[in-house]
Amino acid sequence: MIEVQGLTRKYGGAVAVDALSFTVRPGQVTALIGPNGAGKSTALRLMLQLERGRGSTLFAGCRYRELRHPAREVGVWLGAEPADPRRRARTELRVAAAAHGIKRARVDEVLDLVGLAPVAGVRVGALSMGARGRLGIATALLGDPHTLILDEPSAGQDPEGARWLREFLRAYVSQGRTVLVAGHGLTELADCADHVLAMSRGRLWADEAVVDYRARAEGHEVFVRTPQVERLVELLRAEGLAVHVHGGTVLSVSADRARIGEIAFRNGVLLHELAQRETSVADAFCTVAARNRAATESRVRIDQARHFPRSAERAERRAAREDVKLAKRTKATADAYERLYDPTADVTSPPEGVIPASAASGPADTDASVSAIPGPAQASRSSDNRSPHRRPKRRRWLARSSDNDATPTDDDTRSRTRSDGVNV
Incomplete structure:
Protein backbone atom coordinates (compact mmCIF):
# COMPACT_ATOMS: atom_id res chain seq x y z
CA MET A 1 0.00 0.00 0.00
CA VAL A 211 -17.74 3.84 -11.95
CA ASP A 212 -18.47 6.79 -9.68
CA TYR A 213 -16.12 9.00 -11.66
CA ARG A 214 -17.86 8.22 -14.96
CA ALA A 215 -21.21 9.10 -13.35
CA ARG A 216 -19.99 12.65 -12.73
CA ALA A 217 -20.29 13.56 -16.40
CA GLU A 218 -23.39 15.54 -17.28
CA GLY A 219 -25.75 14.56 -20.07
CA HIS A 220 -26.60 11.10 -21.32
CA GLU A 221 -27.06 10.73 -25.05
CA VAL A 222 -29.38 8.04 -26.33
CA PHE A 223 -29.18 6.89 -29.94
CA VAL A 224 -32.49 5.88 -31.48
CA ARG A 225 -32.97 4.12 -34.82
CA THR A 226 -36.52 4.16 -36.19
CA PRO A 227 -38.24 4.26 -39.60
CA GLN A 228 -40.72 6.87 -38.27
CA VAL A 229 -38.21 9.65 -37.70
CA GLU A 230 -40.46 12.66 -38.24
CA ARG A 231 -43.21 11.30 -36.00
CA LEU A 232 -40.80 10.51 -33.14
CA VAL A 233 -39.06 13.92 -33.47
CA GLU A 234 -42.41 15.70 -33.05
CA LEU A 235 -43.30 13.63 -29.99
CA LEU A 236 -39.93 14.11 -28.30
CA ARG A 237 -39.82 17.86 -28.94
CA ALA A 238 -43.35 18.17 -27.60
CA GLU A 239 -42.00 16.71 -24.35
CA GLY A 240 -39.29 19.42 -24.26
CA LEU A 241 -36.36 17.17 -25.20
CA ALA A 242 -33.41 18.19 -27.38
CA VAL A 243 -33.32 16.03 -30.49
CA HIS A 244 -30.62 15.86 -33.20
CA VAL A 245 -31.19 13.98 -36.44
CA HIS A 246 -28.24 12.02 -37.86
CA GLY A 247 -28.89 10.76 -41.34
CA GLY A 248 -32.28 9.40 -42.30
CA THR A 249 -33.19 6.99 -39.49
CA VAL A 250 -30.93 7.82 -36.50
CA LEU A 251 -31.64 10.30 -33.69
CA SER A 252 -29.65 11.38 -30.65
CA VAL A 253 -31.62 12.53 -27.62
CA SER A 254 -30.32 13.97 -24.35
CA ALA A 255 -32.64 12.08 -22.03
CA ASP A 256 -33.07 8.82 -20.19
CA ARG A 257 -33.41 5.71 -22.32
CA ALA A 258 -36.48 4.46 -20.41
CA ARG A 259 -38.34 7.72 -20.94
CA ILE A 260 -37.76 7.65 -24.70
CA GLY A 261 -38.96 4.04 -24.87
CA GLU A 262 -42.16 4.89 -22.96
CA ILE A 263 -42.93 7.82 -25.28
CA ALA A 264 -42.47 5.65 -28.36
CA PHE A 265 -44.57 2.81 -26.89
CA ARG A 266 -47.53 5.06 -25.93
CA ASN A 267 -47.69 6.57 -29.42
CA GLY A 268 -47.10 3.37 -31.36
CA VAL A 269 -43.72 4.31 -32.85
CA LEU A 270 -41.60 1.41 -34.05
CA LEU A 271 -38.02 1.33 -32.72
CA HIS A 272 -35.19 -0.68 -34.25
CA GLU A 273 -32.50 0.38 -31.79
CA LEU A 274 -32.39 2.20 -28.46
CA ALA A 275 -28.83 2.49 -27.10
CA GLN A 276 -27.34 4.78 -24.48
CA ARG A 277 -23.80 6.00 -25.07
CA GLU A 278 -21.52 5.23 -22.15
CA THR A 279 -19.88 8.30 -20.66
CA SER A 280 -16.14 8.29 -21.23
CA VAL A 281 -13.54 9.17 -18.63
CA ALA A 282 -12.47 12.13 -20.78
CA ASP A 283 -15.99 13.59 -20.64
CA ALA A 284 -16.10 13.08 -16.88
CA PHE A 285 -12.70 14.74 -16.46
CA CYS A 286 -13.76 17.79 -18.49
CA THR A 287 -16.95 18.09 -16.44
CA VAL A 288 -15.12 17.79 -13.11
CA ALA A 289 -12.42 20.22 -14.23
CA ALA A 290 -14.99 22.81 -15.30
CA ARG A 291 -16.84 22.53 -11.99
CA ASN A 292 -13.71 22.81 -9.86
CA ARG A 293 -12.37 25.71 -11.94
CA ALA A 294 -15.63 27.63 -11.55
CA ALA A 295 -15.71 26.90 -7.81
CA THR A 296 -12.10 28.03 -7.41
CA GLU A 297 -12.67 31.29 -9.28
CA SER A 298 -15.82 32.00 -7.28
CA ARG A 299 -13.98 31.33 -4.01
CA VAL A 300 -11.14 33.63 -5.05
CA ARG A 301 -13.58 36.43 -5.90
CA ILE A 302 -15.39 35.99 -2.59
CA ASP A 303 -12.13 36.06 -0.61
CA GLN A 304 -10.92 39.10 -2.50
CA ALA A 305 -14.17 40.95 -1.91
CA ARG A 306 -14.09 39.98 1.78
CA HIS A 307 -10.46 40.83 2.56
CA PHE A 308 -9.84 43.56 -0.02
CA PRO A 309 -13.18 45.28 -0.65
CA ARG A 310 -11.63 48.46 -2.03
CA SER A 311 -9.45 46.52 -4.46
CA ALA A 312 -12.48 44.62 -5.73
CA GLU A 313 -14.44 47.84 -6.19
CA ARG A 314 -11.55 49.49 -8.02
CA ALA A 315 -11.23 46.46 -10.29
CA GLU A 316 -14.94 46.61 -11.11
CA ARG A 317 -14.80 50.35 -11.83
CA ARG A 318 -11.70 49.88 -13.98
CA ALA A 319 -13.44 47.12 -15.96
CA ALA A 320 -16.50 49.35 -16.43
CA ARG A 321 -14.33 52.21 -17.74
CA GLU A 322 -12.56 49.88 -20.14
CA ASP A 323 -15.93 48.66 -21.42
CA VAL A 324 -17.07 52.25 -22.02
CA LYS A 325 -13.84 53.11 -23.86
CA LEU A 326 -14.15 50.03 -26.01
CA ALA A 327 -17.75 50.88 -26.87
CA LYS A 328 -16.81 54.45 -27.85
CA ARG A 329 -13.89 53.27 -29.93
CA THR A 330 -16.06 50.69 -31.70
CA LYS A 331 -18.76 53.29 -32.43
CA ALA A 332 -16.23 55.77 -33.79
CA THR A 333 -14.76 53.12 -36.08
CA ALA A 334 -18.21 52.12 -37.30
CA ASP A 335 -19.11 55.78 -38.03
CA ALA A 336 -15.87 56.28 -39.96
CA TYR A 337 -16.53 53.22 -42.10
CA GLU A 338 -20.11 54.33 -42.65
CA ARG A 339 -18.96 57.76 -43.91
CA LEU A 340 -16.31 56.10 -46.07
CA TYR A 341 -18.63 53.64 -47.80
CA ASP A 342 -21.83 55.73 -47.83
CA PRO A 343 -22.66 56.54 -51.51
CA THR A 344 -24.95 59.43 -50.55
CA ALA A 345 -22.31 61.22 -48.46
CA ASP A 346 -20.69 64.45 -49.75
CA VAL A 347 -17.17 63.43 -50.72
CA THR A 348 -15.95 67.04 -51.00
CA SER A 349 -16.92 67.93 -47.45
CA PRO A 350 -14.12 67.44 -44.93
CA PRO A 351 -14.55 65.13 -41.92
CA GLU A 352 -15.81 66.51 -38.66
CA GLY A 353 -13.21 68.50 -36.72
CA VAL A 354 -10.98 69.28 -39.77
CA ILE A 355 -10.73 72.94 -40.91
CA PRO A 356 -10.72 73.40 -44.68
CA ALA A 357 -7.54 74.80 -46.17
CA SER A 358 -9.44 77.65 -47.88
CA ALA A 359 -10.88 78.82 -44.56
CA ALA A 360 -7.51 78.74 -42.85
CA SER A 361 -5.70 80.58 -45.65
CA GLY A 362 -7.30 83.96 -44.91
CA PRO A 363 -8.00 86.10 -48.01
CA ALA A 364 -9.66 84.60 -51.06
CA ASP A 365 -6.74 85.34 -53.42
CA THR A 366 -4.35 83.15 -51.34
CA ASP A 367 -3.57 79.79 -52.86
CA ALA A 368 -5.25 77.09 -50.70
CA SER A 369 -2.75 74.46 -51.69
CA VAL A 370 0.15 76.62 -50.60
CA SER A 371 -1.48 77.58 -47.30
CA ALA A 372 -2.15 73.95 -46.49
CA ILE A 373 1.58 73.18 -46.60
CA PRO A 374 3.25 74.01 -43.27
CA GLY A 375 6.09 76.49 -43.40
CA PRO A 376 9.54 76.11 -41.89
CA ALA A 377 8.52 77.77 -38.66
CA GLN A 378 5.51 75.48 -38.31
CA ALA A 379 7.57 72.42 -39.12
CA SER A 380 10.23 73.32 -36.57
CA ARG A 381 7.58 74.11 -34.00
CA SER A 382 5.85 70.78 -34.57
CA SER A 383 9.13 68.90 -34.39
CA ASP A 384 9.99 70.71 -31.14
CA ASN A 385 6.62 69.74 -29.74
CA ARG A 386 7.19 66.12 -30.66
CA SER A 387 10.62 65.83 -29.10
CA PRO A 388 11.38 68.79 -26.85
CA HIS A 389 14.14 66.85 -25.06
CA ARG A 390 16.30 66.49 -28.18
CA ARG A 391 18.81 69.05 -29.32
CA PRO A 392 19.01 69.83 -33.04
CA LYS A 393 21.84 68.09 -34.82
CA ARG A 394 24.78 70.21 -35.92
CA ARG A 395 25.52 69.83 -39.59
CA ARG A 396 28.88 70.60 -41.08
CA TRP A 397 28.58 72.24 -44.48
CA LEU A 398 31.50 71.89 -46.85
CA ALA A 399 32.49 74.98 -48.78
CA ARG A 400 31.94 74.42 -52.45
CA SER A 401 32.59 76.59 -55.44
CA SER A 402 29.53 78.32 -56.76
CA ASP A 403 30.65 77.84 -60.34
CA ASN A 404 31.83 74.28 -61.05
CA ASP A 405 32.66 75.07 -64.73
CA ALA A 406 35.04 78.02 -63.97
CA THR A 407 38.56 77.94 -65.43
CA PRO A 408 41.27 77.38 -62.83
CA THR A 409 43.56 80.33 -62.12
CA ASP A 410 47.33 80.46 -62.44
CA ASP A 411 47.72 80.10 -58.70
CA ASP A 412 45.70 76.92 -58.75
CA THR A 413 47.77 75.60 -61.63
CA ARG A 414 51.00 76.35 -59.83
CA SER A 415 49.71 74.68 -56.65
CA ARG A 416 48.94 71.51 -58.55
CA THR A 417 52.46 71.34 -60.05
CA ARG A 418 55.14 69.51 -58.12
CA SER A 419 58.57 71.01 -57.48
CA ASP A 420 60.17 68.86 -60.16
CA GLY A 421 57.93 70.45 -62.84
CA VAL A 422 55.66 67.46 -63.42
CA ASN A 423 51.91 68.14 -63.49
CA VAL A 424 49.87 66.13 -61.03
Whole structure:
Protein backbone atom coordinates (compact mmCIF):
# COMPACT_ATOMS: atom_id res chain seq x y z
CA MET A 1 0.00 0.00 0.00
CA ILE A 2 1.18 3.51 -0.82
CA GLU A 3 0.35 6.39 1.53
CA VAL A 4 0.97 9.92 0.25
CA GLN A 5 0.63 12.90 2.60
CA GLY A 6 0.92 16.58 1.70
CA LEU A 7 3.32 16.47 -1.24
CA THR A 8 4.20 20.04 -2.27
CA ARG A 9 6.71 21.28 -4.83
CA LYS A 10 7.34 24.83 -6.05
CA TYR A 11 9.52 26.09 -8.89
CA GLY A 12 10.13 29.71 -8.06
CA GLY A 13 6.69 31.28 -7.80
CA ALA A 14 4.91 28.46 -9.68
CA VAL A 15 3.33 25.62 -7.70
CA ALA A 16 3.76 22.27 -9.50
CA VAL A 17 2.24 20.07 -6.76
CA ASP A 18 0.00 21.55 -4.08
CA ALA A 19 -0.69 19.53 -0.88
CA LEU A 20 -1.26 16.21 -2.66
CA SER A 21 -2.57 13.38 -0.49
CA PHE A 22 -4.01 10.00 -1.48
CA THR A 23 -3.77 6.26 -0.82
CA VAL A 24 -3.11 3.46 -3.31
CA ARG A 25 -4.51 0.14 -2.09
CA PRO A 26 -3.31 -3.33 -3.10
CA GLY A 27 -5.34 -5.56 -5.36
CA GLN A 28 -6.42 -2.78 -7.73
CA VAL A 29 -5.02 -0.66 -10.53
CA THR A 30 -4.99 3.03 -9.63
CA ALA A 31 -4.76 5.54 -12.49
CA LEU A 32 -3.29 9.00 -11.85
CA ILE A 33 -4.77 10.95 -14.76
CA GLY A 34 -4.64 14.56 -15.85
CA PRO A 35 -3.65 16.82 -18.74
CA ASN A 36 -0.09 17.69 -19.67
CA GLY A 37 1.47 19.92 -17.02
CA ALA A 38 -0.89 18.78 -14.26
CA GLY A 39 2.03 17.70 -12.04
CA LYS A 40 1.77 13.91 -12.37
CA SER A 41 5.44 13.21 -13.15
CA THR A 42 6.56 15.68 -10.47
CA ALA A 43 4.35 13.92 -7.93
CA LEU A 44 5.90 10.54 -8.80
CA ARG A 45 9.42 11.93 -8.45
CA LEU A 46 8.50 13.41 -5.07
CA MET A 47 7.14 10.04 -3.98
CA LEU A 48 10.44 8.38 -4.89
CA GLN A 49 12.49 11.18 -3.26
CA LEU A 50 14.09 12.14 -6.56
CA GLU A 51 13.17 15.80 -5.99
CA ARG A 52 13.09 18.00 -2.95
CA GLY A 53 9.78 19.07 -1.56
CA ARG A 54 7.46 18.90 1.41
CA GLY A 55 5.37 15.91 2.39
CA SER A 56 6.00 12.21 2.80
CA THR A 57 5.32 8.93 0.98
CA LEU A 58 5.31 5.54 2.68
CA PHE A 59 5.64 2.19 0.91
CA ALA A 60 4.42 -0.43 3.37
CA GLY A 61 5.29 1.96 6.23
CA CYS A 62 8.77 3.00 4.98
CA ARG A 63 10.14 5.75 2.80
CA TYR A 64 11.65 4.75 -0.51
CA ARG A 65 15.26 5.42 0.56
CA GLU A 66 14.71 3.42 3.74
CA LEU A 67 13.84 0.25 1.83
CA ARG A 68 16.51 -2.43 2.11
CA HIS A 69 16.06 -3.67 -1.49
CA PRO A 70 14.09 -0.99 -3.36
CA ALA A 71 14.04 -2.75 -6.75
CA ARG A 72 12.63 -5.92 -5.15
CA GLU A 73 9.86 -4.07 -3.34
CA VAL A 74 8.96 -1.15 -5.65
CA GLY A 75 9.36 -1.46 -9.42
CA VAL A 76 9.63 1.94 -11.08
CA TRP A 77 9.71 3.15 -14.67
CA LEU A 78 9.32 6.89 -15.25
CA GLY A 79 9.51 6.82 -19.03
CA ALA A 80 13.22 7.60 -19.20
CA GLU A 81 15.20 6.71 -22.29
CA PRO A 82 17.99 4.10 -21.96
CA ALA A 83 21.44 5.36 -21.03
CA ASP A 84 23.18 3.92 -24.10
CA PRO A 85 21.06 3.26 -27.21
CA ARG A 86 23.90 1.18 -28.69
CA ARG A 87 23.37 -1.57 -26.12
CA ARG A 88 21.26 -4.54 -26.98
CA ALA A 89 17.97 -5.09 -25.13
CA ARG A 90 19.31 -8.10 -23.22
CA THR A 91 22.48 -6.22 -22.26
CA GLU A 92 20.47 -3.25 -20.99
CA LEU A 93 18.51 -5.49 -18.64
CA ARG A 94 21.65 -7.33 -17.52
CA VAL A 95 23.28 -4.04 -16.52
CA ALA A 96 20.20 -3.06 -14.49
CA ALA A 97 20.07 -6.50 -12.87
CA ALA A 98 23.74 -6.32 -11.87
CA ALA A 99 23.20 -2.87 -10.34
CA HIS A 100 20.44 -4.23 -8.07
CA GLY A 101 22.04 -7.60 -7.29
CA ILE A 102 19.53 -9.64 -9.31
CA LYS A 103 20.45 -12.93 -11.01
CA ARG A 104 20.98 -12.92 -14.77
CA ALA A 105 18.42 -15.69 -15.25
CA ARG A 106 15.71 -13.19 -14.35
CA VAL A 107 16.55 -11.17 -17.49
CA ASP A 108 15.33 -13.88 -19.88
CA GLU A 109 12.20 -14.36 -17.76
CA VAL A 110 11.10 -10.71 -17.96
CA LEU A 111 11.96 -10.52 -21.67
CA ASP A 112 9.62 -13.44 -22.28
CA LEU A 113 7.03 -11.90 -19.93
CA VAL A 114 6.81 -8.60 -21.84
CA GLY A 115 7.08 -10.24 -25.27
CA LEU A 116 10.55 -8.98 -26.22
CA ALA A 117 12.32 -12.35 -26.45
CA PRO A 118 12.41 -12.28 -30.30
CA VAL A 119 14.17 -8.87 -30.29
CA ALA A 120 16.44 -9.43 -27.29
CA GLY A 121 19.56 -9.10 -29.47
CA VAL A 122 18.45 -5.88 -31.21
CA ARG A 123 20.06 -2.60 -30.19
CA VAL A 124 17.85 -0.37 -28.06
CA GLY A 125 18.14 2.59 -30.44
CA ALA A 126 16.69 0.47 -33.26
CA LEU A 127 13.59 -0.55 -31.30
CA SER A 128 10.23 1.14 -31.84
CA MET A 129 8.73 3.41 -29.22
CA GLY A 130 6.29 0.72 -28.12
CA ALA A 131 9.09 -1.83 -27.77
CA ARG A 132 11.15 0.63 -25.71
CA GLY A 133 8.13 1.08 -23.46
CA ARG A 134 7.93 -2.65 -22.93
CA LEU A 135 11.65 -2.69 -22.19
CA GLY A 136 11.09 -0.07 -19.48
CA ILE A 137 8.33 -2.20 -17.95
CA ALA A 138 10.69 -5.17 -18.04
CA THR A 139 13.28 -3.11 -16.15
CA ALA A 140 10.70 -2.37 -13.45
CA LEU A 141 9.82 -6.08 -13.21
CA LEU A 142 13.38 -7.34 -12.71
CA GLY A 143 13.10 -7.59 -8.93
CA ASP A 144 9.57 -9.10 -9.02
CA PRO A 145 8.28 -6.22 -6.84
CA HIS A 146 5.05 -6.08 -4.89
CA THR A 147 4.39 -2.48 -5.96
CA LEU A 148 4.62 -1.19 -9.53
CA ILE A 149 4.78 2.51 -10.50
CA LEU A 150 4.68 3.39 -14.21
CA ASP A 151 4.62 6.78 -15.93
CA GLU A 152 3.04 6.91 -19.41
CA PRO A 153 3.32 3.15 -20.08
CA SER A 154 0.86 3.31 -22.99
CA ALA A 155 2.85 5.96 -24.90
CA GLY A 156 3.70 4.69 -28.38
CA GLN A 157 1.75 1.45 -27.99
CA ASP A 158 -0.29 0.17 -30.92
CA PRO A 159 -3.79 -1.31 -30.30
CA GLU A 160 -2.28 -4.75 -29.73
CA GLY A 161 0.26 -3.33 -27.28
CA ALA A 162 -2.42 -1.37 -25.40
CA ARG A 163 -4.49 -4.53 -25.09
CA TRP A 164 -1.47 -6.46 -23.81
CA LEU A 165 -0.81 -3.75 -21.23
CA ARG A 166 -4.38 -3.88 -19.92
CA GLU A 167 -4.32 -7.66 -19.62
CA PHE A 168 -0.89 -7.63 -17.99
CA LEU A 169 -1.87 -5.06 -15.33
CA ARG A 170 -5.12 -6.90 -14.56
CA ALA A 171 -3.19 -10.16 -14.11
CA TYR A 172 -0.58 -8.40 -11.97
CA VAL A 173 -3.08 -6.98 -9.45
CA SER A 174 -5.01 -10.26 -9.36
CA GLN A 175 -2.10 -11.59 -7.26
CA GLY A 176 -2.82 -8.96 -4.57
CA ARG A 177 -0.16 -6.49 -5.73
CA THR A 178 -0.30 -2.71 -6.02
CA VAL A 179 -0.15 -0.80 -9.32
CA LEU A 180 -0.05 2.98 -9.82
CA VAL A 181 -0.14 4.14 -13.44
CA ALA A 182 0.16 7.81 -14.43
CA GLY A 183 -0.55 9.41 -17.80
CA HIS A 184 -2.76 11.72 -19.83
CA GLY A 185 -4.33 8.96 -21.96
CA LEU A 186 -7.58 9.02 -20.00
CA THR A 187 -9.46 6.38 -21.97
CA GLU A 188 -6.58 3.89 -22.17
CA LEU A 189 -5.83 4.14 -18.44
CA ALA A 190 -9.44 4.02 -17.31
CA ASP A 191 -10.15 0.86 -19.29
CA CYS A 192 -7.79 -1.10 -17.04
CA ALA A 193 -8.14 0.91 -13.80
CA ASP A 194 -10.30 0.29 -10.76
CA HIS A 195 -9.64 3.61 -9.04
CA VAL A 196 -9.08 7.11 -10.44
CA LEU A 197 -6.97 9.97 -9.08
CA ALA A 198 -7.65 13.07 -11.21
CA MET A 199 -5.11 15.90 -11.05
CA SER A 200 -5.06 19.35 -12.58
CA ARG A 201 -2.85 22.36 -11.84
CA GLY A 202 -1.04 20.43 -9.12
CA ARG A 203 -4.16 19.64 -7.10
CA LEU A 204 -6.16 16.45 -6.63
CA TRP A 205 -9.71 16.96 -7.87
CA ALA A 206 -11.11 13.44 -7.64
CA ASP A 207 -10.26 10.30 -5.66
CA GLU A 208 -12.90 7.66 -6.31
CA ALA A 209 -13.81 4.49 -8.17
CA VAL A 210 -14.00 4.52 -11.96
CA VAL A 211 -17.74 3.84 -11.95
CA ASP A 212 -18.47 6.79 -9.68
CA TYR A 213 -16.12 9.00 -11.66
CA ARG A 214 -17.86 8.22 -14.96
CA ALA A 215 -21.21 9.10 -13.35
CA ARG A 216 -19.99 12.65 -12.73
CA ALA A 217 -20.29 13.56 -16.40
CA GLU A 218 -23.39 15.54 -17.28
CA GLY A 219 -25.75 14.56 -20.07
CA HIS A 220 -26.60 11.10 -21.32
CA GLU A 221 -27.06 10.73 -25.05
CA VAL A 222 -29.38 8.04 -26.33
CA PHE A 223 -29.18 6.89 -29.94
CA VAL A 224 -32.49 5.88 -31.48
CA ARG A 225 -32.97 4.12 -34.82
CA THR A 226 -36.52 4.16 -36.19
CA PRO A 227 -38.24 4.26 -39.60
CA GLN A 228 -40.72 6.87 -38.27
CA VAL A 229 -38.21 9.65 -37.70
CA GLU A 230 -40.46 12.66 -38.24
CA ARG A 231 -43.21 11.30 -36.00
CA LEU A 232 -40.80 10.51 -33.14
CA VAL A 233 -39.06 13.92 -33.47
CA GLU A 234 -42.41 15.70 -33.05
CA LEU A 235 -43.30 13.63 -29.99
CA LEU A 236 -39.93 14.11 -28.30
CA ARG A 237 -39.82 17.86 -28.94
CA ALA A 238 -43.35 18.17 -27.60
CA GLU A 239 -42.00 16.71 -24.35
CA GLY A 240 -39.29 19.42 -24.26
CA LEU A 241 -36.36 17.17 -25.20
CA ALA A 242 -33.41 18.19 -27.38
CA VAL A 243 -33.32 16.03 -30.49
CA HIS A 244 -30.62 15.86 -33.20
CA VAL A 245 -31.19 13.98 -36.44
CA HIS A 246 -28.24 12.02 -37.86
CA GLY A 247 -28.89 10.76 -41.34
CA GLY A 248 -32.28 9.40 -42.30
CA THR A 249 -33.19 6.99 -39.49
CA VAL A 250 -30.93 7.82 -36.50
CA LEU A 251 -31.64 10.30 -33.69
CA SER A 252 -29.65 11.38 -30.65
CA VAL A 253 -31.62 12.53 -27.62
CA SER A 254 -30.32 13.97 -24.35
CA ALA A 255 -32.64 12.08 -22.03
CA ASP A 256 -33.07 8.82 -20.19
CA ARG A 257 -33.41 5.71 -22.32
CA ALA A 258 -36.48 4.46 -20.41
CA ARG A 259 -38.34 7.72 -20.94
CA ILE A 260 -37.76 7.65 -24.70
CA GLY A 261 -38.96 4.04 -24.87
CA GLU A 262 -42.16 4.89 -22.96
CA ILE A 263 -42.93 7.82 -25.28
CA ALA A 264 -42.47 5.65 -28.36
CA PHE A 265 -44.57 2.81 -26.89
CA ARG A 266 -47.53 5.06 -25.93
CA ASN A 267 -47.69 6.57 -29.42
CA GLY A 268 -47.10 3.37 -31.36
CA VAL A 269 -43.72 4.31 -32.85
CA LEU A 270 -41.60 1.41 -34.05
CA LEU A 271 -38.02 1.33 -32.72
CA HIS A 272 -35.19 -0.68 -34.25
CA GLU A 273 -32.50 0.38 -31.79
CA LEU A 274 -32.39 2.20 -28.46
CA ALA A 275 -28.83 2.49 -27.10
CA GLN A 276 -27.34 4.78 -24.48
CA ARG A 277 -23.80 6.00 -25.07
CA GLU A 278 -21.52 5.23 -22.15
CA THR A 279 -19.88 8.30 -20.66
CA SER A 280 -16.14 8.29 -21.23
CA VAL A 281 -13.54 9.17 -18.63
CA ALA A 282 -12.47 12.13 -20.78
CA ASP A 283 -15.99 13.59 -20.64
CA ALA A 284 -16.10 13.08 -16.88
CA PHE A 285 -12.70 14.74 -16.46
CA CYS A 286 -13.76 17.79 -18.49
CA THR A 287 -16.95 18.09 -16.44
CA VAL A 288 -15.12 17.79 -13.11
CA ALA A 289 -12.42 20.22 -14.23
CA ALA A 290 -14.99 22.81 -15.30
CA ARG A 291 -16.84 22.53 -11.99
CA ASN A 292 -13.71 22.81 -9.86
CA ARG A 293 -12.37 25.71 -11.94
CA ALA A 294 -15.63 27.63 -11.55
CA ALA A 295 -15.71 26.90 -7.81
CA THR A 296 -12.10 28.03 -7.41
CA GLU A 297 -12.67 31.29 -9.28
CA SER A 298 -15.82 32.00 -7.28
CA ARG A 299 -13.98 31.33 -4.01
CA VAL A 300 -11.14 33.63 -5.05
CA ARG A 301 -13.58 36.43 -5.90
CA ILE A 302 -15.39 35.99 -2.59
CA ASP A 303 -12.13 36.06 -0.61
CA GLN A 304 -10.92 39.10 -2.50
CA ALA A 305 -14.17 40.95 -1.91
CA ARG A 306 -14.09 39.98 1.78
CA HIS A 307 -10.46 40.83 2.56
CA PHE A 308 -9.84 43.56 -0.02
CA PRO A 309 -13.18 45.28 -0.65
CA ARG A 310 -11.63 48.46 -2.03
CA SER A 311 -9.45 46.52 -4.46
CA ALA A 312 -12.48 44.62 -5.73
CA GLU A 313 -14.44 47.84 -6.19
CA ARG A 314 -11.55 49.49 -8.02
CA ALA A 315 -11.23 46.46 -10.29
CA GLU A 316 -14.94 46.61 -11.11
CA ARG A 317 -14.80 50.35 -11.83
CA ARG A 318 -11.70 49.88 -13.98
CA ALA A 319 -13.44 47.12 -15.96
CA ALA A 320 -16.50 49.35 -16.43
CA ARG A 321 -14.33 52.21 -17.74
CA GLU A 322 -12.56 49.88 -20.14
CA ASP A 323 -15.93 48.66 -21.42
CA VAL A 324 -17.07 52.25 -22.02
CA LYS A 325 -13.84 53.11 -23.86
CA LEU A 326 -14.15 50.03 -26.01
CA ALA A 327 -17.75 50.88 -26.87
CA LYS A 328 -16.81 54.45 -27.85
CA ARG A 329 -13.89 53.27 -29.93
CA THR A 330 -16.06 50.69 -31.70
CA LYS A 331 -18.76 53.29 -32.43
CA ALA A 332 -16.23 55.77 -33.79
CA THR A 333 -14.76 53.12 -36.08
CA ALA A 334 -18.21 52.12 -37.30
CA ASP A 335 -19.11 55.78 -38.03
CA ALA A 336 -15.87 56.28 -39.96
CA TYR A 337 -16.53 53.22 -42.10
CA GLU A 338 -20.11 54.33 -42.65
CA ARG A 339 -18.96 57.76 -43.91
CA LEU A 340 -16.31 56.10 -46.07
CA TYR A 341 -18.63 53.64 -47.80
CA ASP A 342 -21.83 55.73 -47.83
CA PRO A 343 -22.66 56.54 -51.51
CA THR A 344 -24.95 59.43 -50.55
CA ALA A 345 -22.31 61.22 -48.46
CA ASP A 346 -20.69 64.45 -49.75
CA VAL A 347 -17.17 63.43 -50.72
CA THR A 348 -15.95 67.04 -51.00
CA SER A 349 -16.92 67.93 -47.45
CA PRO A 350 -14.12 67.44 -44.93
CA PRO A 351 -14.55 65.13 -41.92
CA GLU A 352 -15.81 66.51 -38.66
CA GLY A 353 -13.21 68.50 -36.72
CA VAL A 354 -10.98 69.28 -39.77
CA ILE A 355 -10.73 72.94 -40.91
CA PRO A 356 -10.72 73.40 -44.68
CA ALA A 357 -7.54 74.80 -46.17
CA SER A 358 -9.44 77.65 -47.88
CA ALA A 359 -10.88 78.82 -44.56
CA ALA A 360 -7.51 78.74 -42.85
CA SER A 361 -5.70 80.58 -45.65
CA GLY A 362 -7.30 83.96 -44.91
CA PRO A 363 -8.00 86.10 -48.01
CA ALA A 364 -9.66 84.60 -51.06
CA ASP A 365 -6.74 85.34 -53.42
CA THR A 366 -4.35 83.15 -51.34
CA ASP A 367 -3.57 79.79 -52.86
CA ALA A 368 -5.25 77.09 -50.70
CA SER A 369 -2.75 74.46 -51.69
CA VAL A 370 0.15 76.62 -50.60
CA SER A 371 -1.48 77.58 -47.30
CA ALA A 372 -2.15 73.95 -46.49
CA ILE A 373 1.58 73.18 -46.60
CA PRO A 374 3.25 74.01 -43.27
CA GLY A 375 6.09 76.49 -43.40
CA PRO A 376 9.54 76.11 -41.89
CA ALA A 377 8.52 77.77 -38.66
CA GLN A 378 5.51 75.48 -38.31
CA ALA A 379 7.57 72.42 -39.12
CA SER A 380 10.23 73.32 -36.57
CA ARG A 381 7.58 74.11 -34.00
CA SER A 382 5.85 70.78 -34.57
CA SER A 383 9.13 68.90 -34.39
CA ASP A 384 9.99 70.71 -31.14
CA ASN A 385 6.62 69.74 -29.74
CA ARG A 386 7.19 66.12 -30.66
CA SER A 387 10.62 65.83 -29.10
CA PRO A 388 11.38 68.79 -26.85
CA HIS A 389 14.14 66.85 -25.06
CA ARG A 390 16.30 66.49 -28.18
CA ARG A 391 18.81 69.05 -29.32
CA PRO A 392 19.01 69.83 -33.04
CA LYS A 393 21.84 68.09 -34.82
CA ARG A 394 24.78 70.21 -35.92
CA ARG A 395 25.52 69.83 -39.59
CA ARG A 396 28.88 70.60 -41.08
CA TRP A 397 28.58 72.24 -44.48
CA LEU A 398 31.50 71.89 -46.85
CA ALA A 399 32.49 74.98 -48.78
CA ARG A 400 31.94 74.42 -52.45
CA SER A 401 32.59 76.59 -55.44
CA SER A 402 29.53 78.32 -56.76
CA ASP A 403 30.65 77.84 -60.34
CA ASN A 404 31.83 74.28 -61.05
CA ASP A 405 32.66 75.07 -64.73
CA ALA A 406 35.04 78.02 -63.97
CA THR A 407 38.56 77.94 -65.43
CA PRO A 408 41.27 77.38 -62.83
CA THR A 409 43.56 80.33 -62.12
CA ASP A 410 47.33 80.46 -62.44
CA ASP A 411 47.72 80.10 -58.70
CA ASP A 412 45.70 76.92 -58.75
CA THR A 413 47.77 75.60 -61.63
CA ARG A 414 51.00 76.35 -59.83
CA SER A 415 49.71 74.68 -56.65
CA ARG A 416 48.94 71.51 -58.55
CA THR A 417 52.46 71.34 -60.05
CA ARG A 418 55.14 69.51 -58.12
CA SER A 419 58.57 71.01 -57.48
CA ASP A 420 60.17 68.86 -60.16
CA GLY A 421 57.93 70.45 -62.84
CA VAL A 422 55.66 67.46 -63.42
CA ASN A 423 51.91 68.14 -63.49
CA VAL A 424 49.87 66.13 -61.03
